[in-house]
Amino acid sequence: MPESLSIIKGALPYLLHGSLITAVIVTGAMTVGLLLGLSMAVGQVYGRKSLKRVIGLYIWFFQGVPILVLLFLFYFGLFNYMGLNVSAVAAVTVVLGMTTAAYQANIFRGAILALPQGQFKAAGSLGMSDMQAILTIILPQVLRLSIPAWSNEFSIVLKDSALAFVLGAPEIMARAKFVASRTYQHLPIYIIAGLIYFVLTWAGVRALAKLEKTVRIPGYSNKGM
Amino acid sequence: MTRNTPILRVENITKSFGGNPILKGVNLSLNKGEIKILVGPSGGGKSTFLQCMNCLISPDSGKFWLEEKPVDIFSKKELYRYRQQVGMIFQDFNLFDHLTAMDNVTLALRKVKKMDKKAASTRAMIELSQVGLDDKTKLYPAELSGGQKQRVAIARALAMDPKVLLLDEPTSALDPDLTGEVIDVIRNLAKKGMTMVMATHQISLIRTLADEILFMEAGTVVEQGSPKGLLVPGTRSQGFCDKLNSLSGEGI
Amino acid sequence: MSPFFQELFEALNRGLVMSIALIIPSAVGGVLLGILTGCLRAFGDTFIRKACDTYAALFRGTPLVVQLFILYFGFPNIGIYLTPYAAAVTGFILCSGAYQSEYVRGALLSIKKNQYFAAQALGLSKFQSIFWIIIPQAMRKALPGCGNEIIYLIKYSSLAYIVTVMELTGEGKTLATEYFRFTEVFAVIGLYYLALVSLAILALKKLEKAVHIPGFGKG
Numbered sequence: 001m002p003e004s005l006s007i008i009k010g011a012l013p014y015l016l017h018g019s020l021i022t023a024v025i026v027t028g029a030m031t032v033g034l035l036l037g038l039s040m041a042v043g044q045v046y047g048r049k050s051l052k053r054v055i056g057l058y059i060w061f062f063q064g065v066p067i068l069v070l071l072f073l074f075y076f077g078l079f080n081y082m083g084l085n086v087s088a089v090a091a092v093t094v095v096l097g098m099t100t101a102a103y104q105a106n107i108f109r110g111a112i113l114a115l116p117q118g119q120f121k122a123a124g125s126l127g128m129s130d131m132q133a134i135l136t137i138i139l140p141q142v143l144r145l146s147i148p149a150w151s152n153e154f155s156i157v158l159k160d161s162a163l164a165f166v167l168g169a170p171e172i173m174a175r176a177k178f179v180a181s182r183t184y185q186h187l188p189i190y191i192i193a194g195l196i197y198f199v200l201t202w203a204g205v206r207a208l209a210k211l212e213k214t215v216r217i218p219g220y221s222n223k224g225m
Numbered sequence: 226m227t228r229n230t231p232i233l234r235v236e237n238i239t240k241s242f243g244g245n246p247i248l249k250g251v252n253l254s255l256n257k258g259e260i261k262i263l264v265g266p267s268g269g270g271k272s273t274f275l276q277c278m279n280c281l282i283s284p285d286s287g288k289f290w291l292e293e294k295p296v297d298i299f300s301k302k303e304l305y306r307y308r309q310q311v312g313m314i315f316q317d318f319n320l321f322d323h324l325t326a327m328d329n330v331t332l333a334l335r336k337v338k339k340m341d342k343k344a345a346s347t348r349a350m351i352e353l354s355q356v357g358l359d360d361k362t363k364l365y366p367a368e369l370s371g372g373q374k375q376r377v378a379i380a381r382a383l384a385m386d387p388k389v390l391l392l393d394e395p396t397s398a399l400d401p402d403l404t405g406e407v408i409d410v411i412r413n414l415a416k417k418g419m420t421m422v423m424a425t426h427q428i429s430l431i432r433t434l435a436d437e438i439l440f441m442e443a444g445t446v447v448e449q450g451s452p453k454g455l456l457v458p459g460t461r462s463q464g465f466c467d468k469l470n471s472l473s474g475e476g477i
Numbered sequence: 478m479s480p481f482f483q484e485l486f487e488a489l490n491r492g493l494v495m496s497i498a499l500i501i502p503s504a505v506g507g508v509l510l511g512i513l514t515g516c517l518r519a520f521g522d523t524f525i526r527k528a529c530d531t532y533a534a535l536f537r538g539t540p541l542v543v544q545l546f547i548l549y550f551g552f553p554n555i556g557i558y559l560t561p562y563a564a565a566v567t568g569f570i571l572c573s574g575a576y577q578s579e580y581v582r583g584a585l586l587s588i589k590k591n592q593y594f595a596a597q598a599l600g601l602s603k604f605q606s607i608f609w610i611i612i613p614q615a616m617r618k619a620l621p622g623c624g625n626e627i628i629y630l631i632k633y634s635s636l637a638y639i640v641t642v643m644e645l646t647g648e649g650k651t652l653a654t655e656y657f658r659f660t661e662v663f664a665v666i667g668l669y670y671l672a673l674v675s676l677a678i679l680a681l682k683k684l685e686k687a688v689h690i691p692g693f694g695k696g
Contacts, residue, residue, distance in 0.1 A: 064671040066635040068646055069663055076653070077660030155538075162540035166639070173542065180550065187551035194539040194547065201538045281594050301602070309600030319595035323614045323690050333599035336609060367692020378595075385599060 004185045008192060011179045015189075018172040019196055025093050025161045025171060030154055032097025037104025041142075042134055044105065045112045055105065062102035067160050070095050075167050088169040092161065100157050107149040111142040144215055151208035155201045162197065172196055230293060232257045232420055233311065233389045238277050238287035247273045248284070249444040255389060255422065260415055260434050263424040264465060265441040271424040272316070274441065275393045278422070279313050280304055291388070309337060312387030316394045318374040320366040326353065326377045327362040330384050338385070352380035356410050372403035376410055383414075390414070392423035428469055438462055485652055485662060489669060492648030496673075499562070499634045499644055503569035504627050510570060511577020511623070518578060519585040529578070536575035542636055544568045549640040565637035573630050580622030584615040617688055624681035631673050645669055 123133035165174035176193035330349035356376040440448035549564035596606035638647035653662035
């Protein structure tokens with residue numbers, strides 16, 4: 001075992017460096033998911049029937065197809081087909097972002113629907129436009145209510161990002177695989193990789209729980225969601 | 226059995242929660258057909274005492290006799306048999322949320338008393354119509370009003386042929402306009418001679434039904450006696466009832 | 478139909494059979510493991526509860542692909558050799574069992590203690606109270622979550638390809654690489670998964686409807 005210990009010691013900085021790439025992918029994907037998911041949620045609640053249908057189709061597709069298949073479809077297929085030359089990291093970020101957007105849309109839609117009916121009307125009665133009402137009254141409440149579910153989504157995206165190695169993005173998993181195949185110390189290396197993900201998940205979830213506490217409004221909760 | 230042999234007797238019940246004594250040695254003896262009513266401020270130990278009498282909360286110490294035979298509450302078998310004979314009505318009904326009114330009543334008949342399905346349904350039907358719910362048997366708890374739920378709960382307890390019924394503030398979770406239907410059912414039970422121990426704040430029940438009033442405060446019975454003897458100026462019980470009166474506007 | 482698509486559908490149908498052969502035992506095993514550990518996490522004594530909590534936290538906190546790599550590539554380091562299929566099914570069961578246990582535990586703990594009291598007051602034994610009152614209620618509460626987990630499992634069965642099981646994704650990837658026709662192949666594979674997932678959702682909706690109780694679980 002001392003041999004494998006020294007290998008792990010040598011490989012650790014290399015693996016940890018991969019977590020920077022992982023962080024870039026996850027941050028990017030969650031941002032894409034937030035913006036796209038929020039827009040879709042607003043569209044699904046307040047939009048026209050045809051728009052609702054298109055968004056429904058989008059959600060059905062991205063929730064029904066495995067990440068792995070989506071990664072192959074977009075990176076080797078559609079992006080090439082459209083003549084786009086994107087890096088593996090960018091491709092993974094966009095695909096994970098589009099997928100989590102489908103789930104986030106459902107989270108935000110649920111939160112919008114959980115708001116008391118009167119909020120939108122009250123904003124209207126003060127002379128706000130629909131857009132103003134959504135931006136200043138609805139979204140600030142919806143975002144607060146959605147943090148726990150969003151944190152759950154974060155941990156899913158983080159774990160899904162471990163699939164980025166199939167496209168050759170140099171994140172944690174790709175590096176672990178590289179070290180393992182050269183040293184034949186598969187077991188300890190993959191355990192270390194697992195632990196790194198575990199710590200990242202834990203830290204992220206903790207940070208979001210703290211955020212939830214910071215922005216909490218006394219007496220206001222997501223009871224009944 | 227003569228009228229003077231106690232049907233249920235408990236002695237020296239004590240219970241503490243986290244070092245806080247809630248019951249400090251409470252005794253109660255109940256003859257057949259007798260109705261005893263527990264009154265007193267919330268937190269005085271009424272509810273804990275009732276739940277200890279059924280060992281839903283196990284008392285720290287205490288002795289139990291059912292029809293003068295001692296009950297070993299540490300023997301599971303004896304405890305289950307004891308509970309079958311001592312019915313309980315809860316403040317918040319506690320109907321089984323996944324079963325219809327009918328099945329709420331038949332479940333224990335079938336599983337505990339091992340009755341077959343048909344006999345259990347027949348029995349349940351009798352009890353449910355006694356409480357005026359023969360048209361609601363197929364409804365689930367969420368489809369019933371509070372008063373209806375409590376009446377199903379009473380039917381459920383009575384179907385087991387209990388020798389004693391314990392009632393823990395049976396009307397306190399109900400809207401004022403729904404208490405009447407439950408009070409009527411309880412009065413009917415009294416008329417038929419059911420032996421009962423009840424905690425309640427309903428002055429009309431205290432006044433008209435009680436053979437004896439036990440005023441509980443801080444884990445002990447501080448006053449005890451017939452309504453006539455106890456509900457006179459100067460007693461704690463009368464003072465308490467006056468306070469209830471001014472809150473509810475109900476005459477005594 | 479062009480010879481390419483003929484070959485594609487043949488390969489994908491072969492892969493579909495393998496995917497189903499992965500999904501069914503994994504789903505059944507995952508649910509059973511989830512019920513067992515969920516019950517232990519809710520009612521077990523301190524040591525067992527802590528052990529099961531740790532298991533669930535580890536498998537929920539790490540990527541499934543890492544778990545599969547440990548089972549398939551890592552275990553040979555300590556002399557345990559699993560076939561690709563065995564490694565995949567083991568990984569799927571362990572991982573989905575951890576998630577399922579979360580729903581089962583949550584559902585068990587959400588049943589109000591008073592339901593148990595009321596059963597006790599009627600003279601039901603501890604076992605009878607749990608079997609006739611707690612479990613029927615908890616299973617209904619856990620069903621949507623557990624069903625959702627099975628949907629996830631259907632999609633994540635595609636990871637078996639990474640440990641060289643030739644299921645839907647694996648068969649498709651081979652063919653796509655050979656003909657260099659990624660868009661068509663993966664679009665069709667996507668449709669296969671969509672069909673599987675949609676069927677499963679339909680079946681679960683039916684099941685939920687069949688055991689539905691008016692008003693139960695609200696408020």
